[in-house]
Amino acid sequence: MKNIVAGHVAANTTEFIELALGTPLDLWLGVEGESEMERAARLDAARDILADNPDFPDRVSRVAAEAIEAHAPELFNVTPLTARRAAGRRQYRGGVAA
Numbered sequence: 001m002k003n004i005v006a007g008h009v010a011a012n013t014t015e016f017i018e019l020a021l022g023t024p025l026d027l028w029l030g031v032e033g034e035s036e037m038e039r040a041a042r043l044d045a046a047r048d049i050l051a052d053n054p055d056f057p058d059r060v061s062r063v064a065a066e067a068i069e070a071h072a073p074e075l076f077n078v079t080p081l082t083a084r085r086a087a088g089r090r091q092y093r094g095g096v097a098a
Contacts, residue, residue, distance in 0.1 A: 013067075017063060017067070020059075020063045021056075021059065021060060021063060023049060026042075027042060027045060027046055027049075028046060030042065
């Protein structure tokens with residue numbers, strides 16, 4: 001099965017994500033061994049992209065959710081936790097343990 005994004009065929013998962021986002025992942029995650037000057041330039045470019053594209057965080061969230069749904073759907077199986085006090089545990093009450 002081919003992964004096609006915006007008319008381009010993605011060769012791997014990283015390329016698929018980069019095509020979906022329209023930016024390289026290294027821009028957001030950094031590169032091992034980058035200098036302080038390179039890091040500052042990368043972060044400056046990232047800030048410019050965010051300023052020019054206020055919907056970018058929503059796009060990133062959507063891409064991440066779709067990737068999780070496609071490759072690890074069990075992560076979306078959420079079980080609500082019930083609030084209950086464990087026997088023998090001390091309960092915190094405004095600065096004083098009860």
